[in-house]
Amino acid sequence: MAKGEETRQAILAKAFELSNVVGVSGLSIGRLAEATGLSKSGLFAHFGSKEALEIAVIGEASRQFVQEVMVPALRAARGEPRIRGLFENWHKWSQREGGCFFVGACSELDDRPGAPRDALMQSQKDWIDELEKAARIAVSEGHFRADVDCAQFAFAMFSIMLGLHAYARFMRDPKADARARDSFEKLLEFSRIRPA
Amino acid sequence: MAKGEETRQAILAKAFELSNVVGVSGLSIGRLAEATGLSKSGLFAHFGSKEALEIAVIGEASRQFVQEVMVPALRAARGEPRIRGLFENWHKWSQREGGCFFVGACSELDDRPGAPRDALMQSQKDWIDELEKAARIAVSEGHFRADVDCAQFAFAMFSIMLGLHAYARFMRDPKADARARDSFEKLLEFSRIRPA
C-alpha cells in the first residue's frame, strides 16, 4: 500500500512541474512516463484516465499553492502586512518556470466543462476568498477604512497580479514589477485609513 | 489570382472563429478543413505549414481587433470619452464565444518562442500603446492631471480587463461586470483633474 502511494506522489510532483510549462491538457501520459522512468501503462494504471490525472495534477498544484503562498503569509502580522505577504509569496510562485500554474490552466479550461474545470474553479475561489478575508482582517485591525468593499479589493488585487503576469511573462517587460508594485501601493493607499 | 485570395480569406475567417474557442495551437488543420468544406491538403496548400497558418490567424485576429475595438473608439471625442469607448469596445469583443482571442493566445504562446509568439506580442504592444496614447490625449485635453503616468495608466486599465475576463469567463461570476466597472471608475477618478 505504501509503495503505490509513494510513486503516485512522485508522479504528481513531476506532472505538476511539467504541466506548469506545457499546460494541464498539454501534458501527455507518454511524456510524463518518460520523465518519471515508468512505462506508459504502468503510470496510467495509477489514475485510470487522463481526466483523473488532470484532476490529480490540479489537486497537487493547489496543495503546493497553499503551502507556498497561503501558509507562509499567515506568519505575517494580521492586516496589511499579511496582505503584502500574500502579494510577495504569489510573486515568487509566479516566477517558476512556466509562470503561475493557475493563470495558464484557467484559460486552458475555461471553455472545457468537466471535473477538472470544477476543481480548478474551486481553487481559484479559495484563493480569492483568502484575499477578501485578508482585506476584512485589515479592516478589523484598523489598517483599512471600515467602508472598504473587501470583495472589490480582492478583485483589484487579483487583477494587478494578472497584469503583472502578462507584462512579465508574455511581454517580457522589464518594468512589469515596478508597474505592478505601483498599482498595488496605490490600491493599498486608497484602502487605508487616511492620516489626519 | 483573385480566387485563391478569396478562399484564403474565407479560411482565415473560419480559422479565427474556431481558434477563439480551442486556441491558436489547438486549432487543427483537419477540423478547419471540415469546417470550411475544403480538403485537408487543399487547405494546407494555402499556408504551407501549421506555423504559417497560426501566424496568419494571429494577423486576422489583429485585423479584426483593430476594426472592432480601436477604430470605432476614434469616433468618440478625444480624452476620457475615447478611453471609455476603448473599454466598452473591448468588453463587447471579449464577450464573443471563446472570450478574448489574445488573452487565450498569450498564455498559450508565452512559453513557445517563435514567429507566432512574436506576431502576437507585437499586437499586444500595439494595444497597450494605444491605451497609453489615449491616456496622453486625456492629459492634453485637460481631463487627466498632467502628472499622470500614462504607461502606468495603461497597465492598470489592462489589468482590470484581465480581471474582468477571468471573473466573467472562468469564474462565471455574475458580478464580474460591476467589479470591473467599479475599479475602472476609480482609476478614472484617480487620474482626473480634481474639482476644486
Place this chain on the structure above:
DNA sequence: TGACAATACGCACGACCGTTCTATTCTGTT
C-alpha cells in the same frame, strides 16, 4: 477556344495520443 498556371483533391506516411489487454515482477503477510 486552347493552353498554361493556379487551385483543390485523394492518399499515404510517420509520429504521437489515450486506452486496453495480458504478462511479469515486486511486496508484504501468514
Place this chain on the structure above:
DNA sequence: AACAGAATAGAACGGTCGTGCGTATTGTCA
C-alpha cells in the same frame, strides 16, 4: 517459503495530428 495481491511492463488498438506527393479540376488570359 509460499502465496495473494498490488505494481509495473509490453505490445497493440483506433484515432488524430502535420506534412508530402501525384493527379485531377478549375480559373485566367492570349
